[in-house]
Amino acid sequence: MSLRSVKPPHETRTRILDAAEELFMQHGFEGTSMRLLTAKAEANLAAVNYHFGSKDALIEALFRRRLDPMNAGRIAELDRLEKDAGGRALPPEAIIRAFVGASLRMIEDAKSGGRNFIRLLGRTYTDPQKHIRSLIGQLYGPAMERFKAAFERALPQMPRDELVWRIHFMFGTLAYTLAATDTVQLIAGCKPEDRYDARLLEARLTAFLAAGLLAPLHDAADVKKAA
Amino acid sequence: MSLRSVKPPHETRTRILDAAEELFMQHGFEGTSMRLLTAKAEANLAAVNYHFGSKDALIEALFRRRLDPMNAGRIAELDRLEKDAGGRALPPEAIIRAFVGASLRMIEDAKSGGRNFIRLLGRTYTDPQKHIRSLIGQLYGPAMERFKAAFERALPQMPRDELVWRIHFMFGTLAYTLAATDTVQLIAGCKPEDRYDARLLEARLTAFLAAGLLAPLHDAADVKKAA
DNA sequence: TTAACATTCAAACGTTCGTTTGAATCAGGA
DNA sequence: TCCTGATTCAAACGAACGTTTGAATGTTAA
Numbered sequence: 181m182s183l184r185s186v187k188p189p190h191e192t193r194t195r196i197l198d199a200a201e202e203l204f205m206q207h208g209f210e211g212t213s214m215r216l217l218t219a220k221a222e223a224n225l226a227a228v229n230y231h232f233g234s235k236d237a238l239i240e241a242l243f244r245r246r247l248d249p250m251n252a253g254r255i256a257e258l259d260r261l262e263k264d265a266g267g268r269a270l271p272p273e274a275i276i277r278a279f280v281g282a283s284l285r286m287i288e289d290a291k292s293g294g295r296n297f298i299r300l301l302g303r304t305y306t307d308p309q310k311h312i313r314s315l316i317g318q319l320y321g322p323a324m325e326r327f328k329a330a331f332e333r334a335l336p337q338m339p340r341d342e343l344v345w346r347i348h349f350m351f352g353t354l355a356y357t358l359a360a361t362d363t364v365q366l367i368a369g370c371k372p373e374d375r376y377d378a379r380l381l382e383a384r385l386t387a388f389l390a391a392g393l394l395a396p397l398h399d400a401a402d403v404k405k406a407a
Numbered sequence: 408m409s410l411r412s413v414k415p416p417h418e419t420r421t422r423i424l425d426a427a428e429e430l431f432m433q434h435g436f437e438g439t440s441m442r443l444l445t446a447k448a449e450a451n452l453a454a455v456n457y458h459f460g461s462k463d464a465l466i467e468a469l470f471r472r473r474l475d476p477m478n479a480g481r482i483a484e485l486d487r488l489e490k491d492a493g494g495r496a497l498p499p500e501a502i503i504r505a506f507v508g509a510s511l512r513m514i515e516d517a518k519s520g521g522r523n524f525i526r527l528l529g530r531t532y533t534d535p536q537k538h539i540r541s542l543i544g545q546l547y548g549p550a551m552e553r554f555k556a557a558f559e560r561a562l563p564q565m566p567r568d569e570l571v572w573r574i575h576f577m578f579g580t581l582a583y584t585l586a587a588t589d590t591v592q593l594i595a596g597c598k599p600e601d602r603y604d605a606r607l608l609e610a611r612l613t614a615f616l617a618a619g620l621l622a623p624l625h626d627a628a629d630v631k632k633a634a
Numbered sequence: 635t636t637a638a639c640a641t642t643c644a645a646a647c648g649t650t651c652g653t654t655t656g657a658a659t660c661a662g663g664a
Numbered sequence: 665t666c667c668t669g670a671t672t673c674a675a676a677c678g679a680a681c682g683t684t685t686g687a688a689t690g691t692t693a694a
Contacts, residue, residue, distance in 0.1 A: 192641080206535055210437040214682060224643055229683060231641090303533045306586035308433055308526075342611070349580050349615045352587065356579025359533035383625040384569070388576045391622030392615040419671080441652060451673055456653060458671090 193231050195221040198293045200242050205300040209239060209312075240315055243304075246286075246297045251323035254282050258330055272334045273390040279327055280354055280385055284378045287358070302359025305351075335393075342397065350389045357385060420458050422448040425520045427469050432527040436466060436539075467542055470531075473513075473524045478550035481509050485557055499561045500617040506554055507581055507612055511605045514585070529586025532578075558620075569624065577616045584612060 199221035203212040214235060218225050232238040257278040261270055283301075286294035304312060331343060338346075426448035430439040441462060445452050459465040484505040488497055510528075513521035531539060558570060565573075 208435060208437055208534075210435055211536075213680075215680080224641090225682095226643075226684080227641085235682065299535075303535075306530045306533065306583065307435075308530075309435075309438075345611050346615060348587075349584065349612065352583025353576050353580045353619075356533065356583050357576065360575070360579065384572050385576065387622045387625040388573060388619040392580075392619040395614045395618030398610045398614040440650075442650085451671090452652095453654080453673075454671085462652065 192221070192223050192227055196223055196228060196231065196238070197242055197245060198296075200238060201293050201296040201300055204239075204242070205296045205303070208303075209235075209307075209309075236311065239312070242297075243301075243315060243319060246294070247301075247319045250282050250286070251320065254279055254323050255326050257281070258326060262330070270330065270334050272331065272393055273386060275327065275330050275334060276350065276386055276389050276393070277382070280389070281382060283354060283358055284382045284385070287381070288378045298358045302355045302357075305355040305359075331393075339397075346393050346395075349392060353389060353392075354385070357381075419448070419450050419454055423450055423455060423458065423465070424469055424472060425523075427465060428520050428523040428527055431466070431469070432523050432530070435530075436462075436534075436536075463538065466539070469524075470528075470542060470546060473521070474528075474546045477509050477513070478547065481506055481550050482553050484508070485553060489557070497557065497561050499558065499620055500613060502554065502557050502561060503577070503613055503616050503620070504609070507616070508609060510581060510585055511609045511612070514608075515605045525585045529582045529584075532582040532586075562620075566624075573620050573622075576619060580616060580619075581612070584608075 196217070199217055200212070203217055203220060206212075214228055215225055218227055221227070228235065228238055232241055258275065261274055261278060283298055286298045289295060304316060307313065307316075328344075328347060331347060332340070335343060423444070426444055427439070430444055430447060433439075441455055442452055445454055448454070455462065455465055459468055485502065488501055488505060510525055513525045516522060531543060534540065534543075555571075555574060558574060559567070562570060
């Protein structure tokens with residue numbers, strides 16, 4: 181019995197998932213080979229197919245590992261907020277914070293790979309592959325319905341289709357912010373030490389999103405009429 | 408001399424670029440094979456390497472074809488606005504409109520493949536590959552500097568680092584909106600006929616972005632102190 | 635110790651990848 | 665007409681791909 185043999189039962193699974201998060205984030209799903217992946221995970225080439233069945237199944241397991249608890253936490257946080265508020269309507273900014281906070285907290289988690297996952301997730305939102313889209317849609321579905329309902333209650337005067345678009349915009353801002361953190365730098369000038377400060381980023385992002393969500397209504401009817 | 412032979416000198420080049428826009432958008436760069444690509448373009452397998460040199464060179468040519476005139480148009484539009492305004496400061500919303508208008512107009516251009524390109528572009532903003540990032544950065548650099556300066560002139564009272572972040576957020580909202588149009592539907596409920604109406608989308612998006620850009624300043628100092 | 639199961643391993647499977655090659659076909663000017 | 669350069673074509677290149685296999689090794693309980 182070697183010293184290395186005293187390890188958790190699924191350590192290989194975990195190492196593979198961690199390596200996959202980093203490499204998929206860096207090179208995409210198709211751009212990451214099983215050989216590179218298993219080498220980084222210090223596992224045998226056949227380990228992925230043994231533990232997960234296939235590359236696609238690994239992708240699904242990867243998202244489920246992080247997304248299931250993350251969205252459950254979001255819903256729990258929203259439940260808590262609504263319970264604390266009694267019957268009163270929640271301020272929209274609090275709902276936003278409940279949603280984005282879960283993502284931003286994970287950005288700070290560089291050691292256990294949470295940051296890798298978040299950036300991969302930001303990229304994957306715009307992945308057009310059918311099975312990826314349906315997976316993400318499935319994993320986000322319940323939380324999105326729940327938050328949409330919360331926004332509808334908080335903003336009863338806003339037209340439904342306008343609200344849907346504004347939720348869409350907010351989601352996009354978050355997704356891009358997560359994916360582009362420390363990668364794309366189209367605009368230079370932000371202080372490097374601010375880039376990973378999740379508390380500061382949350383304040384900035386929430387202020388931006390809340391203002392956008394509550395923007396004065398443009399006259400969509402006029403636009404339609406003119407067209 | 409066959410009938411088919413009377414064609415523009417670079418028709419094959421164009422067919423390849425058009426097919427590449429559509430397939431790269433659907434399957435990504437790594438996920439699109441030269442065989443599938445040349446088949447869709449009705450060209451020989453060797454045509455890409457003959458006309459462009461390599462797959463990577465094709466990608467660069469693809470972005471240059473659309474992005475160079477698009478960003479030149481943005482800068483020209485901004486020049487025009489500033490000239491018309493004389494010395495007066497531009498309203499931030501007008502600057503936003505000059506930037507997003509160029510993208511959104513291309514969404515309506517379904518026939519010549521502009522929509523494919525725009526959606527591909529939205530995805531590519533978050534691509535972490537080094538040579539892709541530097542290419543996008545290079546193609547966007549001049550326009551981004553120009554617009555950043557315009558925003559600084561329009562909002563002299565806003566702290567520079569806050570402005571940089573808000574430009575970042577606006578860019579992200581646009582990128583995601585472009586990439587996700589008709590693909591991701593995490594939130595259902597928007598009327599399908601509205602999805603491709605660029606005028607309506609521009610009104611919605613501009614209202615959202617302008618409000619976010621002009622959001623009340625969060626107290627970043629407090630956040631920093633508390634941390 | 636032995637049997638049963640879980641995991642790891644090296645090797646190979648057939649397929650597909652981006653690219654190259656050299657001949658065939660085309661065009662337009664001398 | 666013939667020549668020259670541009671373009672297309674079928675075929676092949678070696679490399680890398682995801683997956684499978686069967687033996688070897690490790691672990692657990694009787």
